[in-house]
Every structure is written in structure tokens, then in C-alpha cells.
Amino acid sequence: DAKTTQPTSMDCAEGRAANLPCNHSTISGNEYVYWYRQIHSQGPQYIIHGLKNNETNEMASLIITEDRKSSTLILPHATLRDTAVYYCIAGGKLIFGQGTELSVKP
Amino acid sequence: DTEVTQTPKHLVMGMTNKKSLKCEQHMGHRAMYWYKQKAKKPPELMFVYSYEKLSINESVPSRFSPECPNSSLLNLHLHALQPEDSALYLCASSPRDSSFMNTGELFFGEGSRLTVL
Numbered sequence: 039d040a041k042t043t044q045p046t047s048m049d050c051a052e053g054r055a056a057n058l059p060c061n062h063s064t065i066s067g068n069e070y071v072y073w074y075r076q077i078h079s080q081g082p083q084y085i086i087h088g089l090k091n092n093e094t095n096e097m098a099s100l101i102i103t104e105d106r107k108s109s110t111l112i113l114p115h116a117t118l119r120d121t122a123v124y125y126c127i128a129g130g131k132l133i134f135g136q137g138t139e140l141s142v143k144p
Numbered sequence: 145d146t147e148v149t150q151t152p153k154h155l156v157m158g159m160t161n162k163k164s165l166k167c168e169q170h171m172g173h174r175a176m177y178w179y180k181q182k183a184k185k186p187p188e189l190m191f192v193y194s195y196e197k198l199s200i201n202e203s204v205p206s207r208f209s210p211e212c213p214n215s216s217l218l219n220l221h222l223h224a225l226q227p228e229d230s231a232l233y234l235c236a237s238s239p240r241d242s243s244f245m246n247t248g249e250l251f252f253g254e255g256s257r258l259t260v261l
Contacts, residue, residue: 074250082187123186137186
């Protein structure tokens with residue numbers, strides 16, 4: 039699995055888009071990128087995953103750069119309930135990195 | 145049913161006790177996982193079972209002993225634990241195991257919070 043690097047923390051205003059970056063420069067060609075989030079004291083929750091193409095679902099959008107060395111998770115209209123730690127994972131072994139603590143503020 | 149159920153939610157045990165954590169899923173998933181999570185740290189992978197066979201052991205001490213009695217159940221047997229083993233233990237399942245590049249979505253339980261005195 040590739041190592042991932044994420045900012046330790048980020049703030050976002052409620053109603054605005056939250057853009058969470060992740061660097062995975064050592065990712066191999068067939069490794070997927072996964073995003074999970076963990077709200078305090080709960081189990082992690084799957085958000086989205088992708089290989090090469092951008093992906094969108096009801097929760098978020100995933101933008102993967104053409105060289106696949108980085109990706110961005112976009113929460114289009116952040117709410118207070120989106121406050122959580124967001125983890126980017128590269129590879130099928132599902133090893134969690136340090137994550138980004140996102141605080142959505144009113 | 146898209147749930148992973150873990151019991152007990154909380155467990156307090158002494159260093160000489162033997163206890164078990166249990167995990168159950170009825171989604172037909174063939175891969176099941178144990179993670180350990182210390183406060184303010186990311187989950188750490190411990191074990192992966194694929195088709196009821198242990199496929200990954202991340203160099204976990206032998207005082208933790210996993211067991212997969214059938215495709216729906218996963219146990220973690222605990223014996224002679226240390227206070228530093230106190231943590232949240234998370235179980236998860238996925239439709240495909242890590243031998244596939246695309247494991248699909250991992251479904252997590254709410255965890256069992258373990259305190260070792």
C-alpha cells in the first residue's frame with residue numbers, strides 16, 4: 039500500500055465546499071484511493087473510492103490527478119455534522135494514515 | 145441488513161483475565177478485519193480473514209488470538225493483556241479481500257472499548 043500524507047487539520051464554513059487534499063505519490067497503477075471519515079467515538083464510515091476517473095456519489099466527489107499522485111475529496115456544502123476526521127487510503131490493504139481533522143464552523 | 149455488530153460495547157478486564165470480543169455481519173461479506181485504535185490515533189490493522197482463513201496478521205502479539213468460526217462471525221480472544229492494550233477495537237467487513245485491488249466498501253462496527261487494569 040502507498041503511504042498517504044494529509045494536512046493535520048482544516049476549517050470550513052458551514053454551507054461552503056470543503057476540499058480535503060491527499061498526497062499518495064508512491065501509489066501503484068492498480069491501487070485504488072479510498073476515503074473514510076470518523077465522527078468522534080464512532081466506527082469509520084466509507085465515503086467514496088476511485089482508481090483513475092473522478093467519482094461522485096451522494097456524499098462527496100473525488101478528484102484524482104492525472105498522474106494519480108494526489109487526490110481531493112470535496113464535500114460540496116459542508117454542514118456541522120460533517121465535522122470529523124477524514125482518512126485517505128491508497129491500496130487494498132486498507133492501512134489508515136493520520137487523517138485530517140475537519141471542523142465545520144457556523 | 146448493512147450492519148456490523150460488535151459486542152460487548154465496553155469491557156474492563158484484569159491482566160490475568162481471559163475474555164473475547166465478538167463481531168457479526170450478515171451481508172455475505174467474505175473478508176473480515178480487526179483494527180485497534182488508540183485515542184487520537186488512526187485505526188491500526190491487526191488481522192484480516194478471507195473466506196474464514198487468516199490472510200493477514202500485522203505482527204500482532206500472541207496475547208491477541210483471532211478466530212473466524214464461520215463466514216458471519218469473527219472473534220478476538222484476549223489473554224494476559226497489558227494496560228497499554230487498552231483501546232477501541234474495531235471490526236469491519238468487505239465484499240472482497242485485499243487480494244483484489246478493489247476491496248470495495250469497508251463496513252465498520254461501532255467498536256468495543258477495552259480497558260485493561
